[in-house]
Amino acid sequence: MPVKFLHTADWQLGKPFAGVDDDQKRALLQQERLAVIKRLAALAKAEAAEFVVVAGDLFDSPHATQSTVAAACSAIGSIGVPVFAIPGNHDFGGAGSLWEQEFFKRARDELAKNFHVLLAAEPTELDTAVLFPCPLLRRHEAVDPTAWLRAIPDDDARFSGKPRIVIAHGSVVDFSPASDDDEPGGGMANLIDLKRLSFARFDYIALGDWHGAKQVAEKAWYSGTPELDRFVKGDEHDPGNVLVVEVARGALPLVRSVRTGTIGWHAVDFSFVDDTGLARLAELVDERIGTRAREDLLRLSLRGSLGIEAGSRLQQMIETWGARLLRLKLDDQTGIAPTAEELDELTRRAEDPVISRVALQLVTLASGTGDDAAVARVALRELHVAARHR
Numbered sequence: 001m002p003v004k005f006l007h008t009a010d011w012q013l014g015k016p017f018a019g020v021d022d023d024q025k026r027a028l029l030q031q032e033r034l035a036v037i038k039r040l041a042a043l044a045k046a047e048a049a050e051f052v053v054v055a056g057d058l059f060d061s062p063h064a065t066q067s068t069v070a071a072a073c074s075a076i077g078s079i080g081v082p083v084f085a086i087p088g089n090h091d092f093g094g095a096g097s098l099w100e101q102e103f104f105k106r107a108r109d110e111l112a113k114n115f116h117v118l119l120a121a122e123p124t125e126l127d128t129a130v131l132f133p134c135p136l137l138r139r140h141e142a143v144d145p146t147a148w149l150r151a152i153p154d155d156d157a158r159f160s161g162k163p164r165i166v167i168a169h170g171s172v173v174d175f176s177p178a179s180d181d182d183e184p185g186g187g188m189a190n191l192i193d194l195k196r197l198s199f200a201r202f203d204y205i206a207l208g209d210w211h212g213a214k215q216v217a218e219k220a221w222y223s224g225t226p227e228l229d230r231f232v233k234g235d236e237h238d239p240g241n242v243l244v245v246e247v248a249r250g251a252l253p254l255v256r257s258v259r260t261g262t263i264g265w266h267a268v269d270f271s272f273v274d275d276t277g278l279a280r281l282a283e284l285v286d287e288r289i290g291t292r293a294r295e296d297l298l299r300l301s302l303r304g305s306l307g308i309e310a311g312s313r314l315q316q317m318i319e320t321w322g323a324r325l326l327r328l329k330l331d332d333q334t335g336i337a338p339t340a341e342e343l344d345e346l347t348r349r350a351e352d353p354v355i356s357r358v359a360l361q362l363v364t365l366a367s368g369t370g371d372d373a374a375v376a377r378v379a380l381r382e383l384h385v386a387a388r389h390r
Contacts (some may be wrong), residue, residue, distance in 0.1 A: 002248040003128045003163055006044055007255075009055035009208025010225040011037070012090060014068035016060070017229075021295075025326045028294055029229075032263055036227040037075035040242055044081050047244050050128060051081050055208030055223065056088025056136065056169025062098050064091070067102050073111035082114050084124070086135040088169035088208055089190055093119050094137040118167070121148045123159070129247075130159045132202065134168035140189045145170055146197060154201050157218045163247045164201065168192055169208040172216050194220055204245055204253045212237040213257045222246075226260045231267055231299045231329070263326070264288065264296035272304030278313060285321060287373060297327040305337035308384045311377065336377045338367040345383060359383060 013033055057268060076083050087093035098104055099117050110116050118124055118133035132152070134145040146168050148162045154214040169195065170190030189258075190209070194217050197205070205220035212232075213224040240261025247253040266288040270281050281302075289296045298321065306314060310339065314334065322328040338346070346359035362383065365376035 001128065002246050002251075004049050004244065004246045005129070005165075006040065006047070006049045006052045007055065007204075007206045007221065007223045007243040007245050008040060008052065008226050009169070009206075009223045010057045010088070010211055011054065011072075011227075012060035012225065012229060013072050014064045015229060016059045019329065020244050020327045022326075025294060029263065033227050033229070034071055034075050036260055036262075037072075039079060039090060040226060041075075041079040043242060043244070043258060044079055049081055049244070051126065052079060052083045053131070053165065053167050053206050054085035055167050055206045056086050057090040057208055058085050058088075059091040059098065062091050062139075064098055066107075067105050069098070070107050070111065073104075073107040073115065076115045077112035079114060082116060082126075083112070084116050084118055084131055084133075084167070086133045086167050086169060086208075087137070088138050089136055091134045092139050093117075097137075110366065123146075123152075125159065127161045127163070129165055132164060132166045134166065134192075136169055136190060141170070142174065144191055144193050144196075146192050149197060149202070152201050154198065161249045163203040163249045166197075166202050166248070167204040168205065171209060172220070203249060203266050204247045206245075212239045213241045213243065214238065215255070219253055221255055226259050228263055228265045231265050231297070232372060241377065242328070262295070264292075265299075266296060267299040267301075269301045270303070272302070272306050275307050275310035275339075277304065278306070278310055278317070281314075282317065289321075289325065293324045294326055296325055297329070298325050298328040299331075301331040302334045305335040307339040308336060308342045308381055309339075311336055312381045312384075315381070333369070334377075335373075336363070336380055338363060338380075342384065355383065 011033060015033065017026045017029045020029060058072065087099060090097060093099050099119060118131065119135055121134060123130050123132055132149055136145060146166065149166060171194045172192045172194050185325065199219050203219060207220060207222045210222040211225045211229065212222065214222045216222065221243060223243045224241055226240065226242050228239045240259060241257045242260050244256045244258055245253055247330065268284050270284065289298065318330065346355065362376045362380040366373055367379050
């Protein structure tokens, strides 16, 4: 008989979001990682899923705070079906781990009786399926965490023809997550060699670690994180989903990706040709964030040159976006190219020869790069404003 369940991973509850300076905005991002569990609960009910598997990194750290643990257990308790999780590299198991602490056990027993953490590499038989967990008991395992599965026979009378579901966390051969400024490191740790697993023995392999939904073999999928937690890199990266999986023994799984993320992580790369580019830039940002506030993050990279007045308007636009966004990650390499009128206004001032000389020096400095050029651009804008009011 087929079984339907939800595959998710990489919740990373308690993630600090160190790149967000504002405490309130950082707290909103952390709360959204808990809120998505409620959406997952609604999805499980709507799909009549029999259970949920979390393929590692439920917590962002093996030292999650008691507050984070309590909130997580409360949210998981709202899911109306059993939840089975394994430790990942962020919340790895082992002696003295979070999963062995008395506070966690009390919170789970009181708030989430449906929550089961699979800490042993051994089959877990359910009424309608058999789970084969591959927990990480260290941050970096030297041995393929799925190696023990190679000894499982193709046909085992103990499991009565039930579908077999592997749960693992790590990087598959020739495929590893790329690092970024919010997630330093990366590389090929906790390697999973899918080529050495017999797909005749298993019906679905639920993977965690890669934060986007991705199929990596006939029966193997990464679910990705259910709520985005970083800026997306590359077309293959598809985070913010939960996988609805339907599988029967000996058949190919039916997998459907369902969107659960709500926070927008956007990127805009723009190069100014002239001052009219300001309007186009405003359109591009508006296409991504509309009139929303505190619901989006934006990585904004700017190149090219603007006139002095246009540069001032750009700074006002950046200030407005920064207030509305949860985070504005800005790389502004915009140069100053004064219009003919602006140059005349600043450098041909017979009544103010000092301003003319200073303006000429600032124009030269502002056309360069580095900190001095950035300071010169600000000074040139201020001088332009001051000269207009003399």
